[in-house]
Amino acid sequence: MTKARGWTSGSALNVAVLGYGAIGASVSNSLAAGAVEGARLAGVITRTGAGTHPHQGLSLDDALTVSDIVVECAGTAAVTEHGPRIIASGTDLFVASIGALADADVRARLLQGPGALYLTTGAIGGLDILSAAAFGGGLDSIELTTTKKARTLVQPWMDAAQAEALRGSDEPTTVFSGGVEDAIRLFPKSLNVAVALAVATGEWERTRVTMIADPNAELTTHEIAARGSAGSYGFTVSNLPHESNPATSKVVPAALLRGLAKLARPSGTFL
Secondary structure (H helix, E strand, O other): OOOOOOOOOOOOEEEEEEOOOHHHHHHHHHHHOOOOOOEEEEEEEOOOOOOOOOOOEEOHHHHHHHOOEEEEOOOHHHHHHHHHHHHHOOOEEEEOOHHHHHOHHHHHHHOOOOOOEEEOOOOOOOHHHHHHHHOOOOOOEEEEEEEEEHHHHOOOOOOHHHHHHHHOOOOOEEEEEEEHHHHHHHOOOOOHHHHHHHHHHOOOOOEEEEEEEEOOOOOEEEEEEEEEOOEEEEEEEEEOEOOOOOOOEOHHHHHHHHHHHHHHOOOOOOO
16 A cells, blocks of 8 residues: 555645745645644755755655655656656655646656556646546547736747747737647646646547637636537636746645645545
8 A cells, every 4th residue: 555545544644745836835834834634744845955945844865755645846847857756666646737747658657656646636627527528438529728818928948029929919819729748848837737638538639729828817717628429518717826926826736735635534525
């Protein structure tokens, strides 16, 4: 049995948080304050070590010794670099940056155990019914249209003209239309939700993604439409941006904390 499963005997779930950006800080601070019954913060893993946050600093080696589960809040590169080692140690891994799973090799290594891999629903909903509808090939098409404030979509790969066009745009512009793998490669901090849809349904090829840059967008909006023999489904999710990082949604840390609460006290939760 791996570490984080079966926490029903009253013992605390020891949680290490990887990363201390906007999401990692929110999750760490909430755990330290006792916001999740049955879970405690074992410490925070950062490249710069202790002194950059008010919590116990951990190396990855330390974390694999003292924690039952590592919550990744550090980006897709961190999942690729550290995730397989965490899983191989028998420690469970809870991933925020689901975009890393677009790489089939990384995905396979994270799923081979002995540690368990958990994924957050993050900034979207409806994954439960879409997963059920897709079971046995019940979906023929899945479309995701994401709209974000234009200036938050400037990417390092863009040339100066492209970046300036986004910063100075005065009307909505489609900046991407295509498949999941290209979407997360080009917008790694903004389209984890596209990979979440593909992982939940198994429909990597059928999931199509459109990204719209809107200079007047106050909310990040995800519109999901899916159709097939199981039925037709439509969801619109509009999230406030995180105060510390407008490129991510405010609800993401709460989704991670809710997931930890389900692991710490699994009785009575939906499956």
